[in-house]
Amino acid sequence: MSKNQQKSISRKSLIILKVFFRHYPSLPYISKWLLISLLIGALVGSASAFFLQTLDWVTNFRETHIWIIALLPLAGLFIGLMYHKMGKSVEAGNNLLIDTIHNPKEIIPFRMAPLVYLGTMITHLFGGSAGREGTAIQMAGSIADQFTRLLRLTSEERKILIISAIAAGFGSVFGTPLAGAIFGLEVFLIGRLKYNAIFPAFIASIIADLVTKLWKTHHTHYQINLIPELSFQNIFYALIAGICFGICAALFSKTIHRVGAFFKSKIKYPPLRPFIGGIIVIIGVWLLGTTKFIGLGIPTIQNSFQEQLMPYDFVLKMIFTIVTLASGFKGGEVTPLFFIGATLGNALSYFIPLPTALLAGMGFVAVFAGATNTPLACSVMAIELFGAECGVYVAIACVVSYLFSGMTTIYNRQMIGEAKHQRFQNNSGKRFNEL
Helix, strand or coil, rough: CCHHHHHHHCCCCCCCCHHHHHHHHCCHHHHHHHHHHHHHHHHHHHHHHHHHHHHHHHHHHHHHEEEEEHHHHHHHHHHHHHHHHHHHHHCCCCCHHHHHHHHHCCCCCCCHHHHHHHHHHHHHHCCCCCCHHHHHHHHHHHHCCHHHCCCCCHHHHEEEEEEEEHHHHHHHCCCCCCHHHHHHCCCCCCCCCHHHHHHHHHHHHHHHHHHHHCCCCCCCCCCCCCCCCCCCCHHHHHHHHHHHHHHHHHHHHHHHHHHHHHHHHHHHCCHHHHHHHHHHHHHHHHCCCCCCCCCCCCHHHHHHHHCCCCHHHHCCHHHHHHHHHHCHHHHHHHHHHHHHHHHHHHHCCCCCCCCCHHHHHHHHHHHHHHHHHHHHHHHHHHHHHHHHHHHHHHHHHHHHHHHCCCCCCCCCCCCCCCCCCHHHHHHHEHHHCCC
């Protein structure tokens, strides 16, 4: 083949490619973010699998060696010293990730991942009341952001990367990839979704969930056996329940911030805060004579779907969680919020004539929706966890909880893209810590 023929073929090929890309302009974007999302999903899914499996181990060890709870204050002191010496730049946790999406600056230090992992393991091993989503999301964000320079991503592309990482971390740690994707898109800017991140968020979350399962990681299953037919009366009951869930979410969010501020104002040396918090928690365990309100509390969450519990269980879990996290222990708020919501729903079944399991499931997601301002993600999460039959009930509960939680959140760096209703319209464009 002559050089002229080769040049002619090259020109024709180039013209064909230009025409093809003119008709399908999204193809380069899809190709690029498919590869990035596959990479992020695989890494985050593996990290989540390791995290969940080791978390199960430390939980089982604690429950078979109850005496270890007595060392919780010393564990808190160690966590406080660790972050005081090495983790000041990443202590903001989830709020740092949200800030990075709004205003990308320096690369998130990779040490966020091992620090939050170790801090969470210690918290759960010695009996703190904390969750796991915060750890998974922070590990995901710090891992993903290391690729910003390597892939030469722009500021806007970096925002998409962090959103995808949050989606992957959330989706893989709970086994809810669709909810994970929507959570990543919804959590940082209330009232608006960032649609240019929708493809990477969904792919990263789905792949992370698949990889977590490939590592044979166990996820907790819940079941709602009875879903009543929709009626005006049952919708009214769901509205009442949603109001209760929203008030509970607002109370939790406001209290955890105020207690955190109290610890900071009264105890100037940061490592001493979790030490004191640890003392309060073990006194509470000793007075109650039970460990059901520490750790994740998964057995109690499961029981809330199956039997009538004490109507004050949600209050006690709220107190233990607020003291643990506000004093400086590590983990997350979401699983404790599941506990609080499920047991509150269980308590509401004393006077709201809906099935106990349905109310527990509604509370499971609705209190979380109100505390994080993510009603869409939580509605989808309920469908993934409990089945589509409960969809209308949980959606009502989540949306009403979101509205009745008012201008509160557990993530004070969330920005208000669009206010919940006219009364708060002047707050659009502000962060919650600016209100």
